Amino acid sequence: MKDVSISKWWAGVSDHDVTYSFLHSPVTIVATVATILMFAAAFGASFLTIYTPFDPGSLELREAFMPPAWEQGGNSEHLLGTDGQGRDILAAIMYGTQVSLVVGILSVLLSVSIGIPLGIIAGYYGGWVDTAIMRFADIQLTIPPILIALMIDGITRTTLSSEVHEIVAIPVLIISIGVASWPQYARITRSGAMVERRKDYIAAAKLIQTPTAAIMVRHVLPNVIGPTLIVATIGVAVAIIIEATLSFLGVGIPSTTPSLGTLIRIGNSFLFSGEWWITFFPAFTLVILVLSVNLIGDWLRDTFNPKLR
Amino acid sequence: MSEQNILEVQGLKMYFDVSPPFVTRLLNRMPKQVLKAVDGLSFSIERGKTFSLVGESGCGKSTVARAVAGLYTPTGGDIIIDGQNLATAKDRSKITDISRQMQMIFQSPYASLDPRWRVRDIIAEPIRAFKLAANKEDEWRQVEQLLVQVGLSASDGEKYPHEFSGGQRQRISIARALSSKPEFLICDEPTSALDVSVQAQILNLMTALQDELGLTYLFISHDLAVIDHMSDWIGVMYLGRVCEITPKSELFSNPRHPYTRLLLEAIPDLKGRSHRKPLKGEVPNPITPPSGCTFHPRCPYANERCKQEQPVLGEYGPSQVACHAVEEFRI
Amino acid sequence: MAVIDISNISIEFPTRRGVLTAVENLSLSIEAGEILGVVGESGAGKSLTGNAIVGLLEPPGHVTAGTILLNGRDITHLPESEMRKIRGAKIGVIFQDPLTSLDPLYTIGRQLTQTILTHKKMSHAEAKARAIELLNEVGIPAPEQRFDAFPHEFSGGMRQRVVIALALCCDPCLIIADEPTTALDVSVQAQIIDLLKNLSREKGVATMLVTHDMGVIAEAADRVAVIYSGRLAEIGDVRSVIDAPKHPYTRGLMDSIPQIGQNLKTLPNIIGAMPRLDARPEGCAFNPRCAKSKSICRQQTAPLIETGSDGQWAACWAYEGGNKYV
Numbered sequence: 001m002k003d004v005s006i007s008k009w010w011a012g013v014s015d016h017d018v019t020y021s022f023l024h025s026p027v028t029i030v031a032t033v034a035t036i037l038m039f040a041a042a043f044g045a046s047f048l049t050i051y052t053p054f055d056p057g058s059l060e061l062r063e064a065f066m067p068p069a070w071e072q073g074g075n076s077e078h079l080l081g082t083d084g085q086g087r088d089i090l091a092a093i094m095y096g097t098q099v100s101l102v103v104g105i106l107s108v109l110l111s112v113s114i115g116i117p118l119g120i121i122a123g124y125y126g127g128w129v130d131t132a133i134m135r136f137a138d139i140q141l142t143i144p145p146i147l148i149a150l151m152i153d154g155i156t157r158t159t160l161s162s163e164v165h166e167i168v169a170i171p172v173l174i175i176s177i178g179v180a181s182w183p184q185y186a187r188i189t190r191s192g193a194m195v196e197r198r199k200d201y202i203a204a205a206k207l208i209q210t211p212t213a214a215i216m217v218r219h220v221l222p223n224v225i226g227p228t229l230i231v232a233t234i235g236v237a238v239a240i241i242i243e244a245t246l247s248f249l250g251v252g253i254p255s256t257t258p259s260l261g262t263l264i265r266i267g268n269s270f271l272f273s274g275e276w277w278i279t280f281f282p283a284f285t286l287v288i289l290v291l292s293v294n295l296i297g298d299w300l301r302d303t304f305n306p307k308l309r
Numbered sequence: 310m311s312e313q314n315i316l317e318v319q320g321l322k323m324y325f326d327v328s329p330p331f332v333t334r335l336l337n338r339m340p341k342q343v344l345k346a347v348d349g350l351s352f353s354i355e356r357g358k359t360f361s362l363v364g365e366s367g368c369g370k371s372t373v374a375r376a377v378a379g380l381y382t383p384t385g386g387d388i389i390i391d392g393q394n395l396a397t398a399k400d401r402s403k404i405t406d407i408s409r410q411m412q413m414i415f416q417s418p419y420a421s422l423d424p425r426w427r428v429r430d431i432i433a434e435p436i437r438a439f440k441l442a443a444n445k446e447d448e449w450r451q452v453e454q455l456l457v458q459v460g461l462s463a464s465d466g467e468k469y470p471h472e473f474s475g476g477q478r479q480r481i482s483i484a485r486a487l488s489s490k491p492e493f494l495i496c497d498e499p500t501s502a503l504d505v506s507v508q509a510q511i512l513n514l515m516t517a518l519q520d521e522l523g524l525t526y527l528f529i530s531h532d533l534a535v536i537d538h539m540s541d542w543i544g545v546m547y548l549g550r551v552c553e554i555t556p557k558s559e560l561f562s563n564p565r566h567p568y569t570r571l572l573l574e575a576i577p578d579l580k581g582r583s584h585r586k587p588l589k590g591e592v593p594n595p596i597t598p599p600s601g602c603t604f605h606p607r608c609p610y611a612n613e614r615c616k617q618e619q620p621v622l623g624e625y626g627p628s629q630v631a632c633h634a635v636e637e638f639r640i
Numbered sequence: 641m642a643v644i645d646i647s648n649i650s651i652e653f654p655t656r657r658g659v660l661t662a663v664e665n666l667s668l669s670i671e672a673g674e675i676l677g678v679v680g681e682s683g684a685g686k687s688l689t690g691n692a693i694v695g696l697l698e699p700p701g702h703v704t705a706g707t708i709l710l711n712g713r714d715i716t717h718l719p720e721s722e723m724r725k726i727r728g729a730k731i732g733v734i735f736q737d738p739l740t741s742l743d744p745l746y747t748i749g750r751q752l753t754q755t756i757l758t759h760k761k762m763s764h765a766e767a768k769a770r771a772i773e774l775l776n777e778v779g780i781p782a783p784e785q786r787f788d789a790f791p792h793e794f795s796g797g798m799r800q801r802v803v804i805a806l807a808l809c810c811d812p813c814l815i816i817a818d819e820p821t822t823a824l825d826v827s828v829q830a831q832i833i834d835l836l837k838n839l840s841r842e843k844g845v846a847t848m849l850v851t852h853d854m855g856v857i858a859e860a861a862d863r864v865a866v867i868y869s870g871r872l873a874e875i876g877d878v879r880s881v882i883d884a885p886k887h888p889y890t891r892g893l894m895d896s897i898p899q900i901g902q903n904l905k906t907l908p909n910i911i912g913a914m915p916r917l918d919a920r921p922e923g924c925a926f927n928p929r930c931a932k933s934k935s936i937c938r939q940q941t942a943p944l945i946e947t948g949s950d951g952q953w954a955a956c957w958a959y960e961g962g963n964k965y966v
Contacts, residue, residue, distance in 0.1 A: 020656055200421035203380055208438040208489065209408050222425040365825035474913050475682075504681040504852060509896035509909035516906065531826065538898040538907065561900055575827045577855030579882060579899065591795045591828055 021303045031295035038289055042097035051091035054257055060086035065270075068277050081277045084270065089277060092263055093285050099259035100289070103174055104240040108232050110178025115185025116228055120216050122186065123193025123224075134190065137183035145180035145242055152176035153251045166254050173252050177239050184235075185228050192224030230304055234297035237290045244286055260286045315391060315493050315525045316354040316377065322385035323347035323372050323549075327596060344596050346372040348549040349386070351622070354542070356492075359519070359526040361536045363572075364546035365592050370529045371416075373546075374497045377527060378413045379404075390493070409439045412486035416498040418478035422470040428481055429466030432456070435489040455484040459514060476507035483514065493525045500535065512538060533576055537561060545569045548595055548603040555628035565630045567608045567640065602633065610634040641712060642669035643813050643846035644693065649706030649716075651688050651697065651870075653917075660917045662688050662701065663870045667944075667965070670846040672813065675837065677861030677878065678850045681914050685870040686850045690816045693848070694731055695723035711813060729759045732807025732845075736819035738799035741806065742791040748775075748802050749787035752809060759810040774805040778835060797828035804835065808843075815840070818850045833860045854897055858882055866890045869914055869925035872944060876952030886947040886954035888930045924957070932958060 022028060041048060063086040067074045074081065080089040122133040140148075156172050157165055165172075196202065197220065205215050240260075246252030247261025248268075255262055260282050267279025325344040328334055334341070347369045354360040362370040375381050377388055379395055388395040390407050412435070415421035422431055432452045435441075442448035453463035459480040470478055479499060486494055496515070500508040512535065518524060530536050536543055543560050545553045545568065553566040564570045590607045593599055602620050605611040614633050622629040623636055634640045651663040663685040670676045680686040691697050693708055695718065708716045710730060715723070727733065735741055743751060752771035753764065762770070768787075775783035778801040791799060800820060807815055817836060821829040837860055840847045849861055857864050857878065865875040866887065874887040885891040892910035912929045915921060923940050927933040936957050944953040944965035953965055 200415040200417060201423040203375070203378075204413065204415065204421055204485070205423075205434065206380060207378055207408060207411075207413055208435045209405055210434075210438060219423050219425075223423070365827065476913055504914075505854070506681070506893055506896045506910045507913060509898070509907040510911075512898070513906045513909060532898075533826075534898040534900050537900045538902070538904070572826065573900075575830045576900070577830070577833075577853070577859045579855060579858045579894075579897065591797050592825065 018303055022299070025299055027295055028299040031292040031299075034288060034292040035296060038097055038285070038292070039101065041094050042101055045091065045094035045098055049088070049091040049094060051088040053087035053092040054095060062086065065275050067275075068281075071277075080281045081275075083266065083278045084275075089281050092258065093260070093282050096258050096260045096263045096282060097285060097289065099170070099253055099257060100240050100243060100261070100286070103170060103177070103243045103253070103259065104236045107174045107177035107181075107239045107243075108235045110174060111180075111182040111235070112185050112228065112232050114179070115182035115187075116189045116221070116225065118182070119186035119189025119228075120193045120220050120224065123190035124197050124212075124216055124220055126194070126197075130190070133186065137186050140180070141183045143180075145177060146245060148180040149173065149176035149242065149246055150251060152179075153246070157251075166256060169252070169254050170257070173243060173246065177242050180242075181235060181239070185232065188228050188231055189224050192227060193220050196220050196223050226304055227301075230297065230300045233300055234294055237293040237297065240286070240290055240293070260289075313355050314353045315356045316360075316527065317389040318353065318373075318377065318386070319351050319389070320386035321347055321350040321373065321376060321383055321388065323369070323376050323381060324384040342596055345549050345598070346595065347376065350546075350549075350551055351386075352544050352551065352554055354493075354525055354527060356525055357519075357523050358541040359528050359539050360542045360544065361528040361530065361540035362544045362546055362551075363530060363533060363536045365531060365572075367548075367592055367595055368546040369549040369595075370531075370546050371497055374413070374495050374527060374529050378411065378495050379408060405439070409435075409489045410491050411493045411495065412489060412491040413495040413497065414479070414482050414486050414499045417502050418475045418482060419470075419502075421482050422478055422485075424470055426469075427466065428456075428468055428470065428473075431470070431481065432466070432485045432488050435485065439489050441489065451488065452484075455488055458487070458518075459484045460510075474507075475503050476510060479503065479511050480514065483511075483518070487518070487522070492523070493527070495527045495529075497529045498531070499528075501530065501532065508535070515539070533573065545572070548592065548598050550603065550631065551622070552604065552632065553628060553630045554622070555630075559626070559628050563628075565625060565628060565635050565640075566632050567610050567634065568604050571607075602631075608634075610640055612639075642709075643672050643711060644848070645669040645707075645709040645712075646689070646693070647707055647709075649689075649692065649708060650704045651685070651692055651701055652704045653701045655700075657918065661870060661920075662917055663692070665706070665941075666867070666870075666872050667706075668865050668872065668875060670814070670848060672846055673840055673844040674863065675840050675847040675849055675861045677857035677864040678848060678867060679852065679854060679857050679864060680867035681852065683917075684867045684914065686852075686867050687818050689867070690818050690848060690850050693814075694727050694733055694816060695720065696733075725759075728755065729810045730812055730814060732804075732809075732812040732815045734800075734803050734807050734815065734817040734820045736822050738796065738803045738823070739791065741803045742799065744791055747788045747790055748794070749789075752802075752806060755806060755809045771805075771809075774808055775802070777808070777839075778802070778805045779831070780805070796824055797831060800824060800828075800832055801835065804832075804839070808839070811843070813844075813846060815845050815847045816850070817847060819852070820849070821856055822851070822853070829856070830859075836860060854882070854894070866893070869920055870917065871925060871941070872955060873926070874952070874954040874956075875944070876947075876954075877950055880948070880950055880952045884952075886952060886959065887926075887956050888932060888958075889926045890954075892929075924955070936960075 063082050064084050066078050066082040068081045069076050069079050078088050082088055118133050122130040152172060153176060202215060202219060205219055243252055243259060244261030247259050248265045250265060253259040253262050255266065263282035264279050267282060270278050323346045325346055326341065327344045328341045329339065350373060352360065362373060364370050376383050390411060393403055393407050395407055429452050432455055433448050436448055436451060442451060452466055456463050456465055461477065461480055473481065500511050503511060519526060528539050537557060540557050542556055544551045545566060547568050553569050560569065564573055599606050601617045602615045605615040620631040620633050622631045625635065646669065647667045648665050649663065650661060650665055653660040653662055666689060668676065678686045678689065692703055703716055707714055715726060749771055752774065753767040756767040756770055772783045772787060775786065780786055780798060780801055794802060821832050824832060833856060836847060839845055851857060861878045863876060864878045864881045866873045868889045874881060874885065874890045881890060882894060885894050895908040896910060898907055910929050915925060921928055923938045924942050927937040934957060942955045942957045944955050945959040946963040947954050947959050
């Protein structure tokens with residue numbers, strides 16, 4: 001009985017246009033596999049590697065500056081080599097990716113949860129409500145997200161002691177990136193809401209005295225959320241880049257819990273003394289991660305937006 | 310208000326501010342622009358009958374439908390439904406009661422159903438809003454009954470709107486409209502987006518339901534043949550005003566207002582019997598309507614008085630006509 | 641010789657679930673000065689047929705069989721560059737919404753002269769004179785003054801007149817009018833129909849009038865082709881088809897049109913709906929809705945059979961034995 005329903009479900013899924021489009025886009029398949037692998041490596045780091053690179057007690061200075069395994073002087077115990085303090089690069093990348101993904105995903109969730117409600121309210125009500133919300137969004141859009149993040153970081157750094165700051169660094173970063181990028185989600189949602197509110201199914205709901213909030217949640221939201229979530233996928237990649245940039249500049253994630261950006265910054269100073277691997281591998285991971293997420297986002301956008309086809 | 314009337318509309322005015330944004334207006338020294346979509350309209354509908362509004366696009370007939378439905382707040386005038394004045398009703402429970410008795414069927418079968426909802430939820434929405442079901446099972450039972458009543462099958466409730474054709478969707482709209490057990494249905498061009506053969510099915514369904522449930526219809530259409538088939542009384546509208554209100558038999562056998570006459574002559578004739586005479590000109594911009602009788606620039610009977618003085622509805626036999634030429638026995 | 645002669649064309653849309661045959665084995669021709677009405681429900685394939693003639697089928701749709709002859713020349717599979725020349729010079733196209741055919745950024749005068757100059761060798765002044773002449777011809781009052789107006793300054797009916805003028809720019813021998821009056825009010829509709837009629841009579845233009853409105857067909861067309869589910873159901877002289885329809889679908893369609901003064905309690909109607917392209921039944925596409933369907937109707941598509949001496953043909957097995965169209 002259960003098998004039947006599962007096979008029926010699978011028949012439905014495999015016959016679906018989305019599945020078809022996915023299976024006929026090799027680039028998307030590769031990007032998805034890469035993303036899944038990176039997610040698995042990042043969140044399964046504590047099972048996949050014996051090293052705990054950010055535990056101060058595990059520093060092995062004797063093993064510092066070991067090149068990757070295939071280079072002369074390399075060692076199969078440290079596949080991608082070690083950094084100046086003897087930390088395993090591969091393990092550092094795994095933990096670093098974890099931090100980058102957490103920051104990327106949570107900050108997008110934050111901006112989406114600000115942007116979607118404000119966008120729906122602006123688009124549905126129109127008039128001065130719309131003007132007020134969207135002007136505010138416009139003003140915020142003129143300030144680059146990095147600048148906003150720098151500002152918030154600066155404020156927390158001066159008001160909080162350095163120990164406290166280290167603990168709150170990641171939440172602060174998430175909030176600053178999240179707050180900085182809500183306007184684009186609000187814009188997309190708003191334009192969708194403006195179209196939907198004129199449709200007669202909204203009038204039909206008004207006719208039976210449905211409260212406005214209920215109309216927005218039950219009718220408008222399900223009909224406008226799709227495009228916003230697709231853009232949010234690409235937003236994750238952008239947030240990871242912003243986080244990496246900030247961390248590279250030294251104002252993001254502290255070096256005690258490094259993200260990919262922090263690792264690139266740390267390795268950057270060794271680039272000219274020949275220890276290229278310390279910065280190259282984190283940077284390479286960042287590129288692949290951002291590229292994969294972007295490619296998936298592009299595919300989602302093309303598949304679910306018939307106008308582009 | 311007479312007992313037999315379910316709806317009375319008195320002096321309904323519906324103005325819309327269509328001015329450009331404030332700053333633009335200030336820079337170009339433009340005055341505020343007001344679109345008088347409906348300008349002083351009165352009619353009443355007898356219980357169990359069909360009253361139709363007909364006119365060309367932009368004449369305000371759909372605006373009347375939406376104002377009566379309560380989707381617009383009228384600029385002026387009264388809308389009295391079952392003795393309750395909708396335009397001035399403040400009491401929430403009264404409004405709820407009025408809106409339960411009144412439902413609407415929309416023109417586009419594509420835009421009037423939420424694409425993300427299952428058909429059974431679409432139909433059940435009014436049942437839930439007015440708490441008309443004792444429990445979930447009762448609700449499903451009612452929904453299934455409605456689906457069968459409009460000629461769909463009970464299992465169609467599980468599907469989404471996009472799985473249905475235009476005609477079937479319009480059946481779903483009707484089922485939904487009936488779910489709150491209304492007495493009065495507002496039908497805004499319910500078949501104009503459908504193919505002719507499907508239109509006949511929907512019109513037949515609507516007449517059958519009217520007989521069965523004793524419904525009253527306010528029917529809006531631009532198609533005089535459909536109007537003729539459906540109506541008991543007809544109001545002809547031109548630029549936000551009504552020019553003639555008349556029983557169906559009178560309209561087609563004895564049209565009085567020059568606009569009504571010309572409109573009847575402009576209908577393409579399937580039998581190719583008479584050669585139709587195209588009406589001169591087009592409907593003027595409603596933001597800047599002509600002076601006096603708004604129809605005078607296109608009217609073959611217009612004189613000086615028509616250019617200056619707005620005619621009011623007068624009684625002629627069973628009909629009401631707003632025309633100076635009719636009043637002066639010139640036609 | 642007919643201006644346009646379509647014989648046995650099929651239009652297919654390959655999809656991953658199989659090929660959808662949107663138009664199947666359709667033949668029709670239009671003589672100079674004649675208006676052929678093409679009528680059918682939405683999705684029947686009437687607009688596709690018009691689009692196929694002018695090479696404007698939206699990919700992946702394409703003509704898979706049959707030929708389209710314009711003045712004897714095969715234009716079925718012409719490359720886009722060649723087709724564009726023909727579209728401007730030989731075939732005028734009028735669509736439902738005049739706004740889609742007019743560029744809102746240019747004055748109508750400029751759009752007209754540009755079109756004339758692309759296809760004809762003449763000076764700018766001559767082109768302007770010709771444009772004004774055309775505007776006059778399609779009934780735009782004071783064309784000299786309206787020449788420099790933008791599309792938005794015109795009303796719906798006047799815009800459609802401008803589109804017709806645009807279609808007439810290069811003295812086409814064929815006009816394809818796809819629902820030209822659907823977006824217009826009844827009173828204006830009659831004006832546009834009269835204009836189209838006069839043009840085809842006076843200029844000897846062959847006109848293909850695609851519409852869902854039988855009333856418009858009755859007023860304007862000389863002959864009418866009824867399309868059902870991508871196939872020609874019936875073709876013939878407009879009066880014969882309307883007064884004495886032979887195909888059961890045409891009959892049902894005519895009966896279901898409400899008419900003033902009919903005073904019927906219920907309108908006759910055809911049960912069910914036109915099948916979707918991917919669910920077209922075996923045999924005659926109309927058989928599940930037809931009261932008189934026989935076993936052969938469920939097995940084989942009926943050929944066009946002559947039903948009388950007046951050139952009326954119906955694709956219905958009820959007339960088996962009559963002359964078959966090949």
